[in-house]
Amino acid sequence: EEETNKKIEDIFDYFEKKPIAAASVAQVHKGILKNGNKVAIKILRPNIEQTLFKDFKFFYGICSILEFFSNNCKRLSLREIILAFANSSLDEIDLRLEASNSEQLSENFSDYELFDTPDIHWEYTSKKILTSEFIEGVRIDQISDLKRNINIEKLTTIASEIFFYQSFRDGFFHGDLHPGNIFVDQSGKIIAIDFGIMGRLNLNDRKFLAKLFNFLLNKQFYKIAKLHQ
Secondary structure: OOOOOOOHHHHEEEEOOOOOEEOOOEEEEEEEEOOOOEEEEEEEOOOHHHHHHHHHHHHHHHHHHHHHHOHHHHHOOHHHHHHHHHHHHHHHOOHHHHHHHHHHHHHHOOOOOOEEOOOEOHHHOOOOEEEEEOOOOEEOOOHHHHOOOOOHHHHHHHHHHHHHHHHHHHOEEEOOOOHHHEEEOOOOOEEEOOOOOEEEOOHHHHHHHHHHHHHHHOOOHHHHHHHHO
16 A cells, blocks of 8 residues: 555455465465456565665675685685675565566567466556466466376476576576466466566577587586586
8 A cells, every 4th residue: 555555445356465475575465456357466575675684784794704714615605695695685675677577578488379477567566566467277286287187298398498498599587486486277378477586698608508408418428527617
């Protein structure tokens, strides 16, 4: 209500107060808009930004002390790891970035009928709120449910193809692909959710990975060693 300057009942015909999913920085509620569309409403936890900054300052301080007293710790580059983790986490607390990631991924697959992302309702999306289409589907790890009307071998091939397109064709990929973020609808289409963590690969990175896969598949281990060198 603070973000939209509207009462919940002015936006939704139905809003489920008990979250249907919860994670470290946000939780998700189910709702139905006035136009009848089912939506998922992701809401940041109160004061999460200040909490994260406080935690990362603490971690960074501990790493600095460890590196001062131990050369072994220095070789691990702990502070750089914390900084990378902090940058990734801070991206997650601006839900507008997640919404734009979703739309970019969907646009990249506009000509591919077997993969999609939820539609974004931008009028009810801000830094602290993300409102998107509610996905009706089966989690990709619920094999027994999928087997009733889905060819699992074909589904596996499609899932692999989707990830290779993201990584090698586009250099823009979903960075948090656990089963809770991948659903399959009745037609066999794969739908991903939760785009807070995305990966990017430049052309050189993609070439490196392509060579690495090729050498691995052909068991050319000496070439793998030379490639890393």
